[in-house]
Amino acid sequence: MRRVLVFGLCLGAFAVAILAFRSVIADRPDPAAAREALARSEAYLKANNASAARSQAFGAVRADPAWGEAHLALARANLMLDEGIAAEAAIRRAIDSGVAPARTHALMAHAILLQGDPRRALIESRKAPQADRLYALRVQTRAYTAGGNLAAAQEAAMAAVRLAPASADAWTELGRFRLNAGDIVGAIEASAKAVDLDKGNTDALVLRAELVRTQYGLVAALPWFERALQRDPYRHATLIQYAATLGDAGRTREMLALTRRAMEVRPRSPQALYIQAVLAARAQKFGLARQLLQRAGGGVGQLPGGLLLGGALDLEEGAYARAIEKLRGLVSLQPMNIGARKLLATALLRSDASKNGIDVLRPVVERGDADSYALSLVARGYERIGERAEAARYFDRAALPVRDNAGWFSSDDSLPVLAAAAARGPRDDPRATLPLLRGLVEDGRGQEALSRAQDIARRNPGAPASASLVGDILMLLKRPGEAVAWYKTSAGIRFNEPAMLRLVEALDRSGQRQEASRTLALFLSQNPLNLAALRLSAHWQAAAGEFDAAIDSLEAIRLRTGNRDVALLAELAFAYAGAGEPERAARYAEAAYIIAPTNPAVAGAMGWALTQGGDHVGGIELLRKAVTLAPRHPMLRWQLAQAYADAGRSAEAVAETRAALETPGFTDKGAAEALLAKLAKLA
Structure with a gap:
């Protein structure tokens, strides 16, 4: 047994020695493999596929860790992918491996800028040799823009274009600067020039996609993002932009797939997590939305979108103090954001700070087109602080179906x-x-x-x-x-x-x-999916008698906003009545009437639904109530006139028809005059 044991130990030692020898051999530099990997990396960079270029540069570094050129290639790829910290580390390893520091100044300036230090980036860029002047000017354009010196940024961008008029990168930088400076026309022209010079330049394609989205819309921008991803399928920034555009266009499954791919590139990507949180909130999965937003981190949470989403989630949970803190910060950043003001006012009213809530909404309700929700919030605020007369004034405005x-x-x-x-x-x-x-x-x-x-x-x-x-x-x-x-x-x-x-x-x-x-x-x-456009379209479709189309638009809105918008429910009731579905119209009208019985639009919708279902007595009663509440609304008078005519009450029908014709804004004059002629014959 001792002999067997000794023999076994000898075999084990020999095996360990063999493995160690193979490990040493494997870790030896392989210059040939490194050169091949570097050549592939440079080819990918020229093809604007920075993700693949970085992968090959990693291979070159592993094959020959002491070769400075491999580290320099890795730095260039990281910079194209906006990875400033990783790029700086690769640059420093390149210098330690023998690369001349003069060759790295422009690269280092870019890496420093990506880490949020434009002043140091400018200092470093000025050290770049003449051979890297174009790169240095591009970095200076971004650094001056980040520092708020737009005149110097424009000068640097134009100098780059003059230095290299056939460079797509220079034109892309000029376009990006003009976009940031608010010169959209100039940005469009520069981006088009960049794409003409290099149809495969990923940065130029992404800029073009952003500008097409601005100029034409979400759907028109999608092919441009797709072209950019064909060049570099795993560039994180492009994936995020494309995913956000898909989500806004209503293509949520594709959006989710893109965010998952982005997280393959950058695990725990804050931007991808934020987009997923927005998707969860839209699906009313508020717990999941909060978890995703928390995982996204504080950086995203302090951006306007993060503040709005976080404030809405806090409000949903009843954490009013947290909601107020976030939404107040957002309103200070975006004073004209009416949605943020309404959410902040809601949180203030629920936390018994009614006067503050009124103050937040005062600029909104002073507008002629203030919506009923904002007006109702202000009315409740005045009611809570005991100012009944002011509360009644705003409740009256909220109840009116007419908006300036x-x-x-x-x-x-x-x-x-x-x-x-x-x-x-x-x-x-x-x-x-x-x-x-x-x-x-x-x-x-x-x-x-x-x-x-x-x-x-x-x-x-x-x-x-x-x-x-x-x-x-x-x-x-x-x-x-x-x-x-x-x-x-x-x-x-x-x-x-x-x-x-x-x-x-x-x-x-x-x-x-x-x-x-x-x-x-x-x-x-x-x-x-734009709610304002859908609502306006539905209103016009219903007015033109295209009730099925109006129903489709209104139902799309209801799925997004829920069942508490009385104006939306009233419009649905009117559309379903017009489409010959009085029972469904009555259900929507009743739901609205339970919430807001004194709203004339709601009373009118309920009355119209009842008359279309054959209940002329109940319908006329509610339509008369609506006209009493809003006597200057021509459509309510016209509906009451038609209800009277259907019930055989010709004299009252004539009176209401004439009143509708005399009301400013009445658009159904032909039908009204035809009804008067018909009633005159019957008389």
Whole structure:
């Protein structure tokens, strides 16, 4: 046994020695393999596939860890993937391995900039030799932009284009700068030039995708993101942008698949987790949404989107103090964010800070087009602090189905105060200038306001907000036909929701309803889940008698917003009644009536649904209530007239029809006159 044991131990020792020898042999540098891997890495970089280039550069480093060129290739790939820390580490290893420091200054400047230090990046970029001047200028463009020195950034970007007019990278950098500076037209031109110079440049394709999304819409941008991912299927930034665009376009399954691929590239990717959290919240899986948002980390949570989502989730859980903290921060960052203001006011009212909630919503409810939810919140706030008269005024406004045209945040300040505020803000900034121009219009100095707005637009032809500013002043001056051209200019540069709503309103008010409908349809084809567009489309579809189409639009909204929007429920009741489904119409109308029995639109919907189902007595009673509550609403009077006619009460039908015809805004004149003629024959 001892002999067997000794023999076994000898065999084991021999095996260990063999394994150790093989390990030593395996760890020896393999320069040939390193050169082959480096060549593949450089080929992938030229093909704009930074992910594959990094993988091959890793292979070169493993094959020959002491070879500086391999580390330098790894640094370049990391920089293309926006990995600043990893790039700096690779650069330092390259220098330690014998690479001349002069060759690394531009690369190091880029790595430092990616880590959030533009001042140090500028210092490092100025050390770059002439051979790397183009790269250094591109880094300087980004660094100056990050530091707020837009004049120096523009100079650096233009110098890069002059130095290398055939460089797609230089034109892409110029386009990115112009986009950040608000010159959308200039950015579009530069991005198009970059793609023309190099149709496979991933950065140029991504920039082009972003600008197409801005100019035309979500759906139009998707092919550009797909082209970029064909070049580099695992570039994290592109995956995130594409996933977000898919989600906004309603293609949630594809979006989820993209976020999972992004997390293969970067495990625990904050951006991917945030997108998944938004998807969970939309599906009302609030617990899952909170878990995902927490996993995304504090960085994402402090961005505007993270603050809004986090505040909404806190509000859902009843954690009002946390919701107030987040939403107050968001409103300070985005004062014009009406959705954030309504959420913050809701949290304040639920935490017994009613006066603060009223103050938050005051700029919103001073608008003529304030929605019923905001008005009801303010009314409840006044009710809780004992001001019944003010509460009743806002409850009355919330109950009215008629809304004035869209306005702007109002200001009680005098013209000198508004002028001083505009002077303190950035030059030509429409957000700072509009209150002053509005004040001039209200003071009877409309032509002066228009001249100032047109002067700003002339100085900033590439900024869509400048063209919108002129359109806004023309709308205030009640010249919608002239505003159309300015709004078209703005929408041709940036076709987002505000641009669409402005253009559609101006077209409609200037008698161009068909063109307004085409504009709305075009926007919806690119943004199929946009709630404002869906609601406006449903309203027009119902008015045109296209009830099935209106139902589809309204049901899509209800699936997103729930069953507590009384105006939406009333519109659904009207649409189902028009589509010949009175029982379903009655169910929606009843649900709305339980929530808001004093709302005239809801009472009218309930009455109309009952009359369409054959209950003329009950329907007429509710329609009369609606007309009493909102006597200047022509559609309610017209519905009451038709209900009277169907019930054989001709005299009352004639009276209400004539009242509807005399009410401003009535659009069914042909049908009303035909009903009068029919009733006259019967008499």
